[in-house]
Amino acid sequence: MTTVAIIYHSGYGHTAVVAEHIAKGVTEAGGNAVLLKLESASQDFTETLEAASRADAIIFGAPTYMGDISSPLRAFFEATSKIWFTLGWKDKVAGGFTNSLSFAGDKAHSLNSILTLAMQHGMIWVGTGLAPGAHSNSDAAPDVVNRLGYYIGVATQSDNAAPDITPPAGDREFARLYGARITDITRKLKG
Numbered sequence: 001m002t003t004v005a006i007i008y009h010s011g012y013g014h015t016a017v018v019a020e021h022i023a024k025g026v027t028e029a030g031g032n033a034v035l036l037k038l039e040s041a042s043q044d045f046t047e048t049l050e051a052a053s054r055a056d057a058i059i060f061g062a063p064t065y066m067g068d069i070s071s072p073l074r075a076f077f078e079a080t081s082k083i084w085f086t087l088g089w090k091d092k093v094a095g096g097f098t099n100s101l102s103f104a105g106d107k108a109h110s111l112n113s114i115l116t117l118a119m120q121h122g123m124i125w126v127g128t129g130l131a132p133g134a135h136s137n138s139d140a141a142p143d144v145v146n147r148l149g150y151y152i153g154v155a156t157q158s159d160n161a162a163p164d165i166t167p168p169a170g171d172r173e174f175a176r177l178y179g180a181r182i183t184d185i186t187r188k189l190k191g
């Protein structure tokens, strides 16, 4: 079975909702989703590194804080340097997601941080593979998939409200489709 590790941080629960919908997509596509939540920048990453190394694909996610990925994911990235020395994750499939408050909010910078890490490891990056869901603000209703128009990875937006109601349905569906896409592509590549 195709195993997809989803390694993410979420300070207030909104990015966790996105991670859970990616996992749903993985499962629905017949894959084995392994959700690995990072708690802090100073935690011991040993078990997460080992679980990631066992997976066929790794999807990294974090909220955008101050225009970049939050510090636990950055610390985890630095902890992958020993794996980088041996190119241990070369040709694993990779993807990324981020959530933030603003519609833009410099989320592209966070996705590029994740993409850079994946490329340093020689991984095979999978973008969203979706057309933009909206071409104007008036089209960008909460139930529209890819309403922010992202291609590198999944970008979602949550309001200052509880994570059971935000990010909205279209963003959750965007995440679910991405999990399924990465599972299908990984299966084609790895057999």
Ligand SMILES: Cc1cc2nc3c(=O)[nH]c(=O)nc-3n(C[C@H](O)[C@H](O)[C@H](O)COP(=O)(O)O)c2cc1C
Residues within 6 Å of the ligand: 009, 010, 011, 012, 013, 014, 015, 016, 063, 064, 065, 066, 067, 068, 099, 100, 101, 102, 103, 104, 105, 106, 158
């Ligand atoms: C320290 C901090 C910095 C933030 N910086 C940004 C930012 O640069 N852009 C943005 O759109 N939202 C920013 N936000 C808002 C968060 O991205 C937003 O609340 C998001 O839903 C948090 O996700 P989480 O619940 O998974 O932690 C910031 C929030 C915090 C706490």
